[in-house]
Structures are given as structure tokens and as C-alpha cells.
């Protein structure tokens with residue numbers, strides 16, 4: 001199995017490292033436009049193989065997509081990250097063009113690849129990659145839900161002083177301030193979290209989760225990479241190992257949850273065919289309203305891209 005990661009920056013290099021260390025594919029190609037960056041990082045990574053005991057070959061390529069040919073999975077992280085004071089949507093004018101040209105090159109050399117988008121604004125970049133690749137909807141998906149639920153689970157683990165491993169959670173909607181964490185579907189080893197935390201504490205955790213990306217941007221001056229890179233690598237693993245894992249991911253909806261032709265996060269089953277099923281869980285009227293509002297916020301930015309006439 002072969003995986004390509006486009007964008008050898010913070011998120012891309014972290015994702016490549018974690019995929020390589022999992023020892024689940026024979027080759028990871030790192031690709032970037034900055035001369036020598038991907039070759040250097042791929043070589044540095046390869047020199048960790050004898051220390052960390054894995055066999056995955058890591059190959060770097062400056063803008064040479066022939067090196068990515070025949071990839072089973074491609075992760076697209078190329079694009080600019082936001083700086084303090086910016087929203088993810090502010091990145092649209094630069095990143096839409098980057099994701100478009102990268103997707104064209106990716107699909108030329110790996111027409112059957114499953115494409116995982118990471119670049120922001122996430123839901124809309126997934127739409128761009130889907131439109132440009134002309135792939136089927138099960139093969140183009142976005143990474144956000146694993147990251148957002150990881151933040152939610154980490155904050156809950158801290159508040160409850162329990163292992164984050166024992167927290168299961170569901171979160172839906174777009175990857176922005178309108179995302180919809182669902183406490184009704186959040187448990188600690190099967191115990192509803194609503195029985196373990198008071199409403200005010202839970203509300204504070206939900207609010208912090210929604211602003212989780214911004215909290216890190218304000219601390220570091222650029223956006224996060226360890227958790228995003230790990231989350232994308234977990235999606236790669238589920239696909240290449242055909243694990244049938246259930247994660248919230250950004251996918252194209254065609255009627256599910258009453259939403260049409262929109263890209264937002266919902267729980268899906270991930271396996272060798274990419275998105276193998278969209279799970280439809282029952283929502284209360286309030287939860288459905290929040291999901292519809294989140295989808296509307298994504299649609300506004302999809303309309304901005306449509307107005308750019310690049311698709």
C-alpha cells in the first residue's frame with residue numbers, strides 16, 4: 001500500500017510520521033512545492049526507522065506528482081494556516097486554488113485514490129476536491145470530526161479525571177464555530193456524561209471545544225499539528241487496514257439528516273472503499289436545528305467558492 005501526503009508542513013509531516021510509524025503501508029510519499037523540504041523531511045523520517053522499528057519507506061518529492069503515482073490514499077494538507085485574528089474561512093481565497101491544482105495533479109497520477117482533505121476551510125475544501133477529482137463521494141472526505149471529538153474528549157477526561165481512552169463522543173456539523181458536539185451521545189465507559197457533569201461544566205467544555213482550534217492559534221501564532229496529523233493518520237489506518245471504524249468525518253450528504261449537496265461532518269464507517277456508510281442517528285429537534293445552522297454556514301462559503309469560478 002502507498003500513501004501520499006501533499007504539504008510537508010506541520011500537519012503533513014506529522015501525519016506522514018505517524019503513518020510511517022504505524023508500519024501499515026510500504027511507502028509514504030511527502031510532496032511540497034518548497035524546494036527540498038519534502039525530500040529533507042522524508043530523509044529525516046527514514047532515519048528514524050532504525051530507532052522506531054518500522055519498514056515504511058519515506059520518499060520526498062518537490063512538486064513531482066509522478067512520485068505519487070498509484071497511491072491508495074492521498075492526504076491533502078497543502079495550503080496556508082490561519083494566524084491569530086483570522087477565521088478558517090478567511091483562508092478560502094488562497095487555499096481554494098491550491099487544493100484545486102493539487103487535486104488535479106493527485107487524480108492524474110492516482111485516479112483510484114481515496115482522498116482525505118485537511119486544508120481549511122475544511123468542509124469547503126472537501127467540496128473543491130470532490131468537484132475537481134470527479135471521484136465518487138465515498139472516495140473524497142475531510143478530516144475534522146476526529147480532531148474535534150479528540151479535543152472534546154481530552155477536555156472531558158481532564159474535568160472527570162479519567163482516561164481519555166474511556167470517553168466516547170459524537171460531534172457533527174462543519175469544522176467551525178458552529179460545530180455540534182452531542183452530549184446525549186457522549187459516554188464515559190458507557191455511562192452518559194450528562195450523569196457525571198453538571199450542565200454548566202458541560203456547556204463550558206462544549207464552548208472550549210468549538211473554539212479549540214482558535215485557542216491553539218492564539219497560543220502558537222499558527223494552527224495545531226500534533227492532533228490534526230494524528231487524526232488524519234487514524235483515517236488512513238482505518239482505510240488501508242479496512243478496519244470499518246466509525247468516525248465523524250466530512251462527507252457529501254445526499255438526503256441524510258434532511259441535508260442535500262452539502263459537505264459536513266457526520267458519523268461514517270471507514271474501510272477499504274473509503275466512506276462505506278453514513279450513520280444516521282436520531283437527533284432531537286434542537287440538535288437538528290444546530291446541524292442545519294452549521295450546514296448553512298458551510299453552504300455560505302461553498303457559494304463563495306462557486307463565485308470564484310474555478311470549479
Ligand SMILES: NC(=O)C1=CN([C@@H]2O[C@H](COP(=O)(O)OP(=O)(O)OC[C@H]3O[C@@H](n4cnc5c(N)ncnc54)[C@H](O)[C@@H]3O)[C@@H](O)[C@H]2O)C=CC1
Nearest residue numbers: 007009010011032033078079080081118119120122143228
Ligand atoms: N482540518 C483540520 O482540522 C485542520 C486543518 N488545518 C489546515 O491544514 C493546512 C496546513 O496547515 P499546516 O501544516 O500547519 O501549514 P504549513 O504552512 O506548516 O504547511 C503547509 C504546506 O503546504 C505547502 N504548500 C502550499 N501550496 C502548495 C502546493 N500548491 N502544492 C504543494 N504544497 C503546497 C507549503 O509549502 C507548506 O509546506 C492549513 O490550511 C490549516 O488551516 C490545520 C489543522 C487542522
Ligand SMILES: O=C([O-])CC(=O)C(=O)O
Nearest residue numbers: 082088120213214223224
Ligand atoms: O484552527 C485552525 O485554523 C486549524 C484547525 O482547523 C484546527 O486546529 O482545528
